[in-house]
Amino acid sequence: MPTAGQKAAIPPSTVTYTAVSGNSNMVKIIPLGGLGEIGLNMMAVECSGDLVVIDAGLMFPGEYLPGVDIVIPSFQYLRENAKSFKAVLLTHGHEDHIGAMPFLLKEFQVPVFATAFTLALLREKLQEHNIAEHCDLRTVKQGDRITIGPFTVEFIKVVHSIVDGVGLAVDTPDGLMIHTGDFKIDTTPVDAQYTDLNRFAALGDKGVTLMFSDSTNIEHEGFTISERQVTAVMRNIFRTSRGRIIVAGFASHISRIQQVLKLSMEFGRNVLFNGKSLVTNVQIAKDLGFLTFPEELAITERRLQEFQDENLTVITTGSQGEPMSALSRMARESHKTLKVKPGDTIILSSKFIPGNEKAITAVINRLYRLGADVFYEKVSEIHTSGHANREELKIMLNLVKPTYFAPIHGEYRHLVKHTELAMTMGFPKERAILVENGDILTLENGFVSKQGRIQTGRVLVDGKGTGDIGEIVLRDRRKLSGEGMVIVFLAVDAETGDVLYGPELISKGFIFPTTESFILEEAKCIILEVLDELEHPAPLEVQDVSLQIQRNLKHFFHQIINRFPMILPVIIPI
Numbered sequence: 001m002p003t004a005g006q007k008a009a010i011p012p013s014t015v016t017y018t019a020v021s022g023n024s025n026m027v028k029i030i031p032l033g034g035l036g037e038i039g040l041n042m043m044a045v046e047c048s049g050d051l052v053v054i055d056a057g058l059m060f061p062g063e064y065l066p067g068v069d070i071v072i073p074s075f076q077y078l079r080e081n082a083k084s085f086k087a088v089l090l091t092h093g094h095e096d097h098i099g100a101m102p103f104l105l106k107e108f109q110v111p112v113f114a115t116a117f118t119l120a121l122l123r124e125k126l127q128e129h130n131i132a133e134h135c136d137l138r139t140v141k142q143g144d145r146i147t148i149g150p151f152t153v154e155f156i157k158v159v160h161s162i163v164d165g166v167g168l169a170v171d172t173p174d175g176l177m178i179h180t181g182d183f184k185i186d187t188t189p190v191d192a193q194y195t196d197l198n199r200f201a202a203l204g205d206k207g208v209t210l211m212f213s214d215s216t217n218i219e220h221e222g223f224t225i226s227e228r229q230v231t232a233v234m235r236n237i238f239r240t241s242r243g244r245i246i247v248a249g250f251a252s253h254i255s256r257i258q259q260v261l262k263l264s265m266e267f268g269r270n271v272l273f274n275g276k277s278l279v280t281n282v283q284i285a286k287d288l289g290f291l292t293f294p295e296e297l298a299i300t301e302r303r304l305q306e307f308q309d310e311n312l313t314v315i316t317t318g319s320q321g322e323p324m325s326a327l328s329r330m331a332r333e334s335h336k337t338l339k340v341k342p343g344d345t346i347i348l349s350s351k352f353i354p355g356n357e358k359a360i361t362a363v364i365n366r367l368y369r370l371g372a373d374v375f376y377e378k379v380s381e382i383h384t385s386g387h388a389n390r391e392e393l394k395i396m397l398n399l400v401k402p403t404y405f406a407p408i409h410g411e412y413r414h415l416v417k418h419t420e421l422a423m424t425m426g427f428p429k430e431r432a433i434l435v436e437n438g439d440i441l442t443l444e445n446g447f448v449s450k451q452g453r454i455q456t457g458r459v460l461v462d463g464k465g466t467g468d469i470g471e472i473v474l475r476d477r478r479k480l481s482g483e484g485m486v487i488v489f490l491a492v493d494a495e496t497g498d499v500l501y502g503p504e505l506i507s508k509g510f511i512f513p514t515t516e517s518f519i520l521e522e523a524k525c526i527i528l529e530v531l532d533e534l535e536h537p538a539p540l541e542v543q544d545v546s547l548q549i550q551r552n553l554k555h556f557f558h559q560i561i562n563r564f565p566m567i568l569p570v571i572i573p574i
Contacts, residue, residue: 025047025048025150025173025174025444026047026174026442026443026444027045027046027047027172027173027174027175027177027442027443027444028044028045028046028047028440028441028442028443028451029043029044029045029046029177029210029440029441029442029443030043030044030046030077030438030439030440030441030454031043031044031408031435031436031437031438031439031456032044032053032073032074032077032078032437032438032456033057033073033437033456033458034055034057034096034408034409034437035408035409035410035415035435035436035437036410036411036412036415036436036437037059037411037437038059038096038216038409038410038411039057039058039059039060039071039095039096040057040058040059040071040072040073040096040100040458041055041056041057041096041097041408041409042054042055042056042057042073042100043055043179043212043408044077044078044081045151045170045172045177046081046084047149047150047151047172047173047174048149048150048173049084049149050084050086050148050149050150050151051078051081051084051085051086052086052087052088052089052148052151052153053078053085053087053088053089053104054088054089054090054091054168054179055088055089055090055091055097055098056072056073056088056090056097056098056099056100056101056104057072057073057094057095057096057097057098057099057100058070058071058072058095058096058099058100058461059071059072059096059458060095061460069461069462070099070461071458071459071460071461072099072100072103072458072459072461073100073456073457073458073459074456074457074458074459075103075104075107075108075459076455076457077454077455077456078104078107078108079107082108085108085110086110086111086148086149087110087111087112087113087148088101088104088110088111088112088113089113089114089153089168090112090113090114090115090118090119090122091118091165091166091167091168091179091181091182092115092118092160092162092164092165092166092181092182093114093117093118093120093121093122093162093164093165093252094160094161094162094182094252097182098118098121098122098125099125101122101125101126102125102126102128102129102131103459103461105126105131105134105135106129106131109134109136110136111136111137111138112135112136112137112138113138113140113146113153114137114138114139114140115139115140115141115142115155115164115165115166116139116141116164116288117162117163117164117254117284117285117288117290118164118165119137119139120284120287120288121252121281121284122137123137124280124284140155141155142155142156142157142164142166142196143155143156143157143199150172150173151170151171151172152170152171153168153169153170153171154168154169154170154171154199155167155168156168156169156196156199156200156203157194157195157196157199158180158181158182158183158195158196159183159184159185159186159189159193159194159195159386160181160182160183160184160386160387161182161250161252161253161255161256161385161386162252162253162254162386163193163254163255163285163290164288164290165181165182165183166181167179167180167181167183167200168181169203172443174209174443174444174445174446175207175208175209175210175403175443175446176203176206176207176208176209176210177208177209177210177211177212177443178200178203178208178210178211178212178400178402179211179212179408180211180212180213180214180396181214182214182216182386182387182409183195183214183387183388183396184217184224184385184386184387184388184389184392185197185223185224185388185392185395185396186224186226186227186228187223187226188226188227188228188229189226189227189228190227190228190231190255190258190259191255191258193227193255197395197399200396200399200400201399201400203400204399204400204401204402205401207403208400208401208402208403209402209403209404209443209446209448210402210403210404210405210406210441210443210448211397211400211402211404211405211406212406212407212408213393213396213397213405213406213407213408213418214387214388214393214408214409214410215393215407215408215409215410215414215415215417215418216385216387216409216410216414217385217387217388217389217390217393218390218393218407218410218414218417218418218421219413219414219417220385220389220390221389221390221391222389222390222391223389223391223392224384224385224387224388224389224392225381225384225385226384227255227256227259227384229381229384230256230259230349230381230382230383230384231259231262231263233380233381233382234259234260234263234347234349234382235263235266237345237347237375237380237382238263238264238266238267238269239267241310241345241373242309242310242343243309243310243341243342243343243344243345244309244310244312244313244314244343244344244345245264245269245312245313245314245344245345245346245347246313246314246316246327246330246338246340246344246345246346246347246372247260247313247314247315247316247346247347247349248316248317248318248319248325248326248327248346248347248348248349248350249315249317249319249348249349249350249383250317250319250350251275251277251278251280251281251317252281253349253350254281254282254285254290254291256349257278257282257285257291257315258290258291258292258293260313260315260349261291261293261297261315263313264297264313265293265294265297268311269310269311269312269313270296270297270298270299270307270311270312270313271293271297271298271299271312271313271314271315272298272299272300272301272304272312272313272314272315273298273315273316274301274314274315274316274317274326274338275316275317275318275325275326277317278315278316278317301337301338304337304338309343309344314338316330316338318330318363319348319349319350319360320350320352320353320356320359320360321356321358321359321360321361321362321363322359323359326338327346327348327363328363330367331362331363331366331367331370332366333370340367340370340371340372341370341371341372342370342371342372343371343372344370344371344372344373345372345373345374345375346367346372346373346374346375347374347375347376347382348360348364348374348375348376348377348382348383349382349383350377350383351377351383351385352376352377352378360376364376387409390421393418393421394421394425397421397422397425397427398425403431403446403448404431404432404433404448405419405422405427405431405432405433406432406433406434406435406441407419407422407434407435408435412436415434415435415436416434419432419433419434431448433448433450435450437456438453438454438455438456439453440452440453440454483509483510483563483564483565483566484507484508484509484510484511484563484565484566485507485508485509485510485565485566485567485568486505486506486507486508486510486520486523486553486557486565486566486567486568487505487506487508487568487569487570488502488503488504488505488527488549488553488567488568488569488570488571489501489502489503489504489505489506489570490502490503490504490527490569490570490571490572491571491572491574492531492571492572492573492574493573493574494573494574497531499528499531500574501572503524503527503528505520505523505524507520507565509565510563510565511561519557519560519561522556522560523553523556523557526549526552526553526556527549527552527553529552530545530548530549530552531545542571542573545569545571546569546571549567549569550567550569553567554567
């Protein structure tokens with residue numbers, strides 16, 4: 001039954017797209033990313049010679065990938081099955097679900113099916129890659145059904161930390177499969193943002209063979225905080241604040257932005273949108289009807305001086321401490337128009353994403369130094385997750401009642417714990433299946449089982465290079481960042497090996513030259529010793545000399561200072 005604020009489920013409409021079919025009814029489901037990791041979500045579903053992909057996301061690199069911009073899943077399996085590849089289905093517009101799409105669509109000319117807001121965000125990304133006009137983007141609505149070859153796909157409304165999200169019900173020749181997408185269950189939703197539990201329950205009554213479910217918050221007991229509760233907390237902050245209110249959050253969290261807009265109107269504040277991605281997303285959401293506010297509410301930076309501090313709200317980006325974000329620039333006092341001052345109230349309306357804690361706390365500390373009052377998740381309930389907690393995951397399992405269950409979207413421990421949760425609810429061990437990237441899951445004659453594996457992988461994107469950064473390059477970058485480098489310049493006689501210039505040594509990130517310059521002076525002597533040991537008048541072998549200089553200097557630096565810098569000899573034979 002619909003919870004408070006929910007509408008009754010609307011019977012799905014049907015749109016049909018034809019595709020070539022084969023003979024076999026066996027269904028293969030292969031996760032190509034997103035299992036055992038946060039991000040890189042991508043799954044292939046195959047039957048009768050047709051293949052569809054669910055999501056194609058990216059992952060942001062950690063410290064172990066220095067210099068890398070983003071990470072995307074390998075498309076090798078899709079290349080090997082390019083003739084079968086018929087379409088992409090997107091659940092929602094977060095980067096970990098659509099971030100790899102520009103790279104995929106550069107290779108494969110397949111239609112993409114998604115809701116309007118998701119496609120609008122994708123279109124912006126495709127325009128950055130100059131391929132938008134060549135891509136086949138097809139809009140579906142929550143509740144629509146489409147047919148692609150042997151698959152009939154229904155898009156089911158779910159609430160998440162982004163609007164217009166969907167779960168998927170994929171009807172196959174051998175049973176119904178449900179993919180929840182990222183979801184939570186909010187019993188007191190705002191702005192009609194709810195998960196269509198009626199439809200999930202109806203499909204459960206019909207009979208679901210296999211369900212994949214979001215595992216991100218499996219470690220969190222109980223229920224997620226409702227957006228309505230977050231609004232109540234923020235209302236108290238608005239009520240007591242006497243200066244400017246600066247709210248930093250995710251540019252894609254449209255329902256949160258809507259709540260801030262409503263509070264600003266309630267307390268007589270005009271609003272400045274600050275940050276490129278935020279301004280873009282707000283305009284998209286307004287055009288599509290997901291954001292509603294009077295035109296006069298929003299102001300430009302040029303009009304800031306017209307408003308008293310108590311009549312101004314700033315909605316901006318940078319809640320994760322991103323160095324170039326608007327909030328980080330405010331904290332460093334380098335923002336060209338917004339200067340943080342005593343009396344300002346700053347709300348970081350998002351969670352601390354693991355790995356970003358140091359950057360976020362550094363920004364918070366700077367903001368406090370500037371005299372601001374800062375609210376963040378550790379001191380106030382100003383954010384709620386978009387992912388279901390344990391009790392919500394139980395509800396979804398009870399409603400859908402799948403014969404087989406497999407957790408998705410999470411690190412390995414999340415998948416294990418979600419599998420264990422299903423078993424505590426009565427799922428036999430053989431029907432609560434722990435699946436990893438590359439596992440081939442087959443659905444045949446009503447039975448689901450693992451049938452081997454394929455090779456999966458990650459592709460590193462660095463600048464305009466895609467896949468050209470390998471372990472050797474990363475190893476060198478890690479070495480440079482940790483130990484520094486020493487460059488050796490030499491000009492020598494090609495025939496005799498006599499030194500014509502040098503050796504000159506340049507140290508970067510290795511030692512402080514003015515206090516430990518004696519180390520580099522001794523290193524010069526070692527290089528000269530290498531040259532003295534050359535056989536004369538044999539022609540100079542530059543590569544052999546370079547290797548010997550590297551070996552000897554490596555041993556010397558380790559012995560003297562216990563460090564291993566990268567050693568780069570530059571030998572010019574003349």
